[in-house]
Amino acid sequence: MSDASINASTPRDDEASFGDYFALLKPRVMSLVVFTAFVGLMAAPVGVHPVIGFCAVLFIAIGGGASGALNMWWDADIDQVMKRTKSRPIPAGKVEAGEALSLGLALSGMSVIMLALATNVFAGAFLAFTIFFYVVVYTMWLKRATPQNIVIGGAAGAFPPVIGWIAATGTMSVEPWLMFALTFMWTPPHFWALALFMRSDYDDAGVPMLTVTHGRRATRVHILVYTVLLAILAVGTAFSGIGGPIYLAIATVMNGLFLLGAWKIFRRNEDDSEVDDFKAERSFFKLSLLYLFLHFGAILVEASLKPYGLGGW
Amino acid sequence: MALKKEHDLHKRRFGRNMGVGLLLGSFVVLVLALTMVKVTSNGFQFPQTQGAQD
Numbered sequence: 001m002s003d004a005s006i007n008a009s010t011p012r013d014d015e016a017s018f019g020d021y022f023a024l025l026k027p028r029v030m031s032l033v034v035f036t037a038f039v040g041l042m043a044a045p046v047g048v049h050p051v052i053g054f055c056a057v058l059f060i061a062i063g064g065g066a067s068g069a070l071n072m073w074w075d076a077d078i079d080q081v082m083k084r085t086k087s088r089p090i091p092a093g094k095v096e097a098g099e100a101l102s103l104g105l106a107l108s109g110m111s112v113i114m115l116a117l118a119t120n121v122f123a124g125a126f127l128a129f130t131i132f133f134y135v136v137v138y139t140m141w142l143k144r145a146t147p148q149n150i151v152i153g154g155a156a157g158a159f160p161p162v163i164g165w166i167a168a169t170g171t172m173s174v175e176p177w178l179m180f181a182l183t184f185m186w187t188p189p190h191f192w193a194l195a196l197f198m199r200s201d202y203d204d205a206g207v208p209m210l211t212v213t214h215g216r217r218a219t220r221v222h223i224l225v226y227t228v229l230l231a232i233l234a235v236g237t238a239f240s241g242i243g244g245p246i247y248l249a250i251a252t253v254m255n256g257l258f259l260l261g262a263w264k265i266f267r268r269n270e271d272d273s274e275v276d277d278f279k280a281e282r283s284f285f286k287l288s289l290l291y292l293f294l295h296f297g298a299i300l301v302e303a304s305l306k307p308y309g310l311g312g313w
Numbered sequence: 314m315a316l317k318k319e320h321d322l323h324k325r326r327f328g329r330n331m332g333v334g335l336l337l338g339s340f341v342v343l344v345l346a347l348t349m350v351k352v353t354s355n356g357f358q359f360p361q362t363q364g365a366q367d
Contacts, residue, residue, distance in 0.1 A: 018332030
């Protein structure tokens, strides 16, 4: 009791609340994981009991959250430097880095075992691989080593719909990989646009962001190239087993707008951007959020209509 | 030094304790629901016991 008594006798305003521990799980990233994993599960060509489906999405989300906690544990030093991340629980002094490590490890183990028990071992193993990939390959190894870090991180963030599909079917096929590719190709232009208008953050932290290592002109070129490749992939997906006329209509409109945004960014130079405070880059970033949501939303609509003979081709 | 029943520590950590309690309770309910679904599904079979094998 002596430790508790000592701590109790010195009230702290910065004591961690339940919300601080929840913030370690990166709730905003988790919401994307929940949504894309749910779409992967629903797009699968087999029916899943609602309780099992709920458990599958929940444990995939917890696995994603655990990765977030482990990422915050490892990156506590650079989070302290960046404006965007300095209010996170560890740099803010609310939670100890060791607590984040413990929480991340415990939730990783729990989510993998529970997903395997609720659905199948393949899904559990794939979730374990995703956590390993995000924490070890991306966070510990490549994030600070290569300017292609965003591309690698994008791969980790793109796995949830594949896990959702495997949780439903127990097998692999080409459709979940199309969903994977959609998020994978979308991530670089999304984050590089952010890096263009949040430049000092990454510079200060010493993270080799493309804007720093190859210059801002090269970043604008990269955004355009990835957006063109993404558009081909996204529209092509319309003609696969998860596509259909609704998806095609949405993909056509959204990719048209996205290409236009990338073209504007490509055409601008730094002086243009400084004058209007990176208006084109900011609106491209906002559009990218809607872009991914609408694409996965369209896949979900197509899948939901199939039982009524309406979705797909 | 023993903690009083309504020590300041309890007040400060009430929200956190309540959150953990609710989470654990929800987890128990979830595992129960999952078990019910699994054992009532068509493909469910009890594992073979030693006695049944003999």
